[in-house]
Amino acid sequence: MSLPFPSLFDRAKNWFSFSEKRRSRNHLDETSFFSHAQNVTVSGGQFIDASNVNDMRINYVNNVISNGKAVFELLEPYACLEATKDSSARHPPPLCHPETRLKIRNRLRKWLFSDHNEWKLLWVRGPAGTGKSAVAQSFGDSSVEAKRHGASYFFSRIAGRNKLETLVPTVVYQLAVTIPEYRSLIEHHLANNPLLLHNSPPVQFRQLIVDPFTTLQRERAREPIVIILDGLDECEGQKAQWEILEMITNAIRKSPDLPLRWLIFSRPEAHLKNVFSRYVECRREELIIDAECRENVEQYVKDQLIEIKIMYKDMIPVDWPSEDKLLELLNAISGLFVLASTCLNYIGGPEEADPQSQLDSLLTYMCHSQDIVFGNPLASLDLLYTQILEDLPPKGWEVTWRILAYMTHGSKIDSATVLSTPQVLSNFLQLDQRGFYKAVHGLHSIMKVSKPKDAALSRLQFHHSSFHDFLLNSTRSGRFTISERGAIMDIVRSGIYWYEVDVIHFHSHDGWAFDWDHKHDDLPGLLWVSDNRRFLSTSITRFLEYGQGWYKRGIIEHGNCRQSRFTTNNRSNHD
Incomplete structure (x- = not known):
């Protein structure tokens, strides 16, 4: 006779208990295959003693190297190749518009190509939206043409390119592609120490970057190459950012002859300004919104409006936009590249396909708050983001809010990002x-929206992190703020729903022998499927297992929360 089916909260409690028991069973006996087993007969099969896992890793590394396989096979699992300069994940990358940002680009070129430059580290800082990534990308392209590019890493917390642990392997991978002699040394280092890629970043940095280049420089003097780190402030955690800077500056102090130039771009965050102020080895440049910047943005806007007019030539008058409206737009943009880009995306968006009315709508909104715009370019960006959200249908805001809530706070509970694609998240x-x-x-003007055929694998992400920051800051976004508590509780509620579906349909008789591998049929009730029902079910059940720590907190709070947290009439803040 089966036991009575427990309540929702009992099931949630049991769920956490299953995990604890599962972990405890794994530690009962690690010394043999069949502890205390009796009357067991095994026919055939192959057994591997997991206690020798380090030996297996060492043998694997030696086999790869001895068989002549590229060192890249060893590095790739530890690297984040999506963060490299020409990665398809970043396509199309931000680039400086022709004949813009010439002063900073010329100074960077002089810094890299000067034979007697005492600065081995250069920090380019600038506010959000001033075009730092575009300068980094454009300078990286020109350094490739001059055969002076060593490696690049473009951090992005939204895209998940923000882990310290992947930095050194990614840089080493690119250096090995560029310099054959260096690649041979890396193969030697990994053969002598097959566990090196499991060591800490400082150890990897010293043994895979500093030591090999010290050896190469002793053999013959080399021209300096540049390593570009863009968006350092988006690396996960201030401690990790400090550690990156310490690795670089220690190498410069102890090995000043290394043929490496380090170029770092970031926002001028307070903790980074404090750290950089202590480095006498560092030169500083700043991207500011000055007269040159405003001229550059003006040229960029004019050229892009011409492109929009060509695209919609059958709909737009020849004299569009008028001088008055163009001047009004340029004054509102106020020299901020990201705002210019966002405005142009809004004006020329294919969804509306009506640039003339889109420009009118944009200017009508902005002209009501010129007093706020003055003196604060980011306030103008906030106004644009507010307009975009204000234009959304009020009746659909509840659903939109839930998607944005996951995009802003989902990583706190979905660390493995298994829900991060449109199709998986929609089903969840x-x-x-x-x-x-x-x-x-x-x-569409502020986030990447993939087509249905790519919706299962293409991750949701904002075009620019400034919108992510806008949604988190109640002073800037007001009633559109997405609080952590409201977002987490919404994710937890959906998780409880799917946990209940999973348990009722497939695990009601598991007892304490819970089927954590979920070797059962696909979850019922999926609303957006193609031929990937298995993938969607697996993604959701994986989340249920990974997110259990937050579930414990969420379930406790869930009982004290209102079941409906959404007010669509006035779009009140979900907290």
């Missing part, structure tokens, strides 16, 4: 394809 939130695209219809 119980949305069908139509519901998802309807909810994000007005957001």
Whole structure:
């Protein structure tokens, strides 16, 4: 006779207990295959003693090297190749518009190509939206043409390119591609120490970058090459950012003859300004919104409006836009590249396909708050983001909010990002394809929205992190602020729903022998499927297992929360 089925909270409690028991069983006996087993007969099969896992790793590394396989096979699992300069994940990358940002680009070129430059480290700082990544990308391209590019790493917390642990392997991978002699030394280092890629970043930095280049420089003097780190402030955690700078500056102090130049771009965050102020080895440059910048942005806007007019030549008058409206737009943009880009995306967006009315709508909104715009370019960006959200249909805001809530806070509970694609997240939130695209219809100018054929694998992300920051800051976004508590609780509620579906349909008789591998049929109730039902079910059940720590906290709070947290009429803040 089966036991009575427990309540929701009992099931949640048991769920956490299953995990604890599972972990405890794994530690009962690690010394043999069949501890205390009796009357067991095994026929055939192959057994590997897991206690020798380090030996297996060493043998694997030696086999790869001895068989002549490229060192890249060893590095790739530890690297983040999506963060490299020409990665397809970053396509199309931000680039300086022709004949813009010439002063800073010329100074960078002089810094790299000067034979007697005492500065081995250069920090380029600038506020959000001033075009730092575009300068980094453009300078990286020109250094490749001059055969002076060593490696690049473009950090992005939104895209998940923000882990300290992947930095050194990614840089080493690119250096090994560029310099054959260096690649041979790396193979030697990994053969002598097959566990090196499991060591800490400082150890890897010293043995895979500093030591090999010290050896190469002793053999013959080499021209300096540049290593570009863009968006250092988006690396996960201030401690990790400090550690990166310590690794670089220690190498410069102890090995000043290394043929490496380090170029770092970031926002002028207070903790970074404090750290850089202590480094006498560092030169500093600043991207500011000055007269040159405003001229550059003006040229960029004019050229892009010409492109938009060509694209919609059958709809737009020849004299569009008028001088008055162009001047009004340029004054509102106020020299901020990201704002210019966002405005142009809004004006020329293919979803509306009406640049003339889009420009009118944009200027009408901005002209009501010129007193706020004055003196604070980011305030103008905030106004644009507010307009984009204000234009969304009020009846659909609840669904839109849930998608944005995951995009802003989801990584705190979904560390493995298994829900981060449109199709997986939609099913998790119980949305069908139509519901998802309807909810994000007005957001194309600020977030990447993949086509349905790519929705299962292409990750959701904002075009620029400034929108992510805007949503988290209640002073800037007001009633559109997405609080951590509201977002986490919404994710937890959806998780509880799917946990209940999973348990009721597939685990009601598991007892204490819970089937953690979920070797059962696909989850029922998926609303957006193609031929990937298995993948969608697995993604959701993986999240249920990974997110259990937050579930414990969320379930406790869940009982004290209102079941409905959404107010669509006045779009009140979900907290």
